Amino acid sequence: xxxxxxxxxxxxxxxxxxxxxxxxxxxxxxxxxxxxxxxxxxxxxxxxxxxxxxxxxxxxxxxxxxxxxxxxxxxxxxxxxxxxxxxxxxxxxxxxxxxxxxxxxxxxxxxxxxxxxxxxxxxxxxxxxxxxxxxxxxxxxxxxxxxxxxxxxxxxxxxxxxxxxxxxxxxxxxxxxxxxxxxxxxxxx
DNA sequence: ACATGGATGCTT
DNA sequence: AGCATCCATGTC
Numbered sequence: 001x002x003x004x005x006x007x008x009x010x011x012x013x014x015x016x017x018x019x020x021x022x023x024x025x026x027x028x029x030x031x032x033x034x035x036x037x038x039x040x041x042x043x044x045x046x047x048x049x050x051x052x053x054x055x056x057x058x059x060x061x062x063x064x065x066x067x068x069x070x071x072x073x074x075x076x077x078x079x080x081x082x083x084x085x086x087x088x089x090x091x092x093x094x095x096x097x098x099x100x101x102x103x104x105x106x107x108x109x110x111x112x113x114x115x116x117x118x119x120x121x122x123x124x125x126x127x128x129x130x131x132x133x134x135x136x137x138x139x140x141x142x143x144x145x146x147x148x149x150x151x152x153x154x155x156x157x158x159x160x161x162x163x164x165x166x167x168x169x170x171x172x173x174x175x176x177x178x179x180x181x182x183x184x185x186x187x188x189x
Numbered sequence: 190a191c192a193t194g195g196a197t198g199c200t201t
Numbered sequence: 202a203g204c205a206t207c208c209a210t211g212t213c
Contacts, residue, residue, distance in 0.1 A: 033208070042208065044197095053197065071195025073209055090208060122209050164208060 004087040007061075007080045008034040008178050009157055011089055015097060015149035016076075018128045019142070025102050025128050027094030027118055028149055031179040031186045033162045035077070037086045042168035045086035056136045057086035064137040064144060066130060073122025076130050078139060078146070092163070092177075094118040095185040096127070097151065103127035119187045156181040163189055 065077035
């Protein structure tokens, strides 16, 4: 079985697809972070915390963990492990592929830099219309799913510490952020 | 550098 | 019940 750090790296270059009433949007995953359960003080499941929000993290891998943050934005994660092992990969940035105009409309995107359409966890959820209704969705299904991309992009993986977890005492410097080197759609730290 | 924003999960 | 927190973003 793959550990979550391997899954995180594996997901880079894969295509995330969301189909809503024949409106297709998709993008290549170019930036991710791993959140590794009970021992990770940055994880929502730190110390085995079970709440209505984290429930899905304890189910079998391959499902969507979506949560709202700051009352404003959603974040999309992939549950990665077997039952009762709450580990996830947060998707932080996409390289838009299909339905760019739909995404721009959802984001009220005007004269902005095209690299800023989906270069952040909240931005990509808005662009892909991922919200609470996607909580727990099977990512091997046919509505919101991840697949091997037909388009291939360079897969040189860079590593860094995770973003915006200064509160996470011991875990804040863990090198669990992975992104594609030189890819312009990666978020700006 | 700062306001925004509300669900979430703590503590009483 | 009340309250501090937060895996951002956009605009200042």
